[in-house]
Amino acid sequence: MKDQDLTAQQMAVLAARIGQLSGKPSSSSLHVHPLTEESSELGDQIAVISSEKQAKGGGLRQIHDDRSLFSTNAWHSDITFEPVPSDYAMLKIHTLPATGGDTLWNSMYEAYDRLSPAMAGWLETLTATHDANFFADEARRLGIKMRTGERGSPFNQGGNLQAVHPVIRTNRKSSRIS
Structure with a gap:
């Protein structure tokens, strides 16, 4: 939301509450990224993405390699490599770099609703392997x-x-699938 000034901890509380309200499994809590350092000053569930760290050779080069010729190189869904993926992702831009830093969000419900019934039916029969062992x-x-x-x-x-x-x-509340 525009012009919101939430701390990282307030965002974590908000995400947990949204998860509870949407019916997440009671055994699940906020996701901890496999590369989040133990005892992070912001907490285990808060991953920091830093363009300064990446410029010095840190961060995720595998999926954020600017040398790619494909604009889809860093297009992804968060945490799908887990058996129980996260329900939501939140992002707070602390310091915007001079160039780049753009993040696009989209509604996959909208994309799904635009599929023909035949295409949706066929896709519903398929599975995909999500692999992040590069971490x-x-x-x-x-x-x-x-x-x-x-x-x-x-x-x-x-x-x-x-x-x-x-x-x-x-989600069980989707317009097409019950």
Whole structure:
């Protein structure tokens, strides 16, 4: 929302409350990214993305490589590599870089609603493998320990960052799928 001045901790409380109201599993809490350092000053559930850190060789080079010829190179859904992905993502821009820093959000419900019934039906039969095992390589490169303990759900733990999910996942309140 425009002109909101929420702290990172207030955003975490808001995200947790939205999750509760939307019916998230009671065993799930806010997600902990596998590269969030233990005892982060902002808390385990808050991941910091820094263009300054990336310029010095830190951060995620694998998915944010500016040398790509494809504009979709960094297009992604957050945390789909987990067996129980996060329901929501929140982003607060603290310091906007001189160039770049653009983030686009979209409604996949809108995209789904625009599919023909035949295409939607076919896509509903498919699964996709979501793989983020490159985070282990990044952890080694950066000299940090990857988080292998529980990451927001008892099902999200260990060193394998790969999950298979339906291509079409909908909230039970979706307009087409009940």
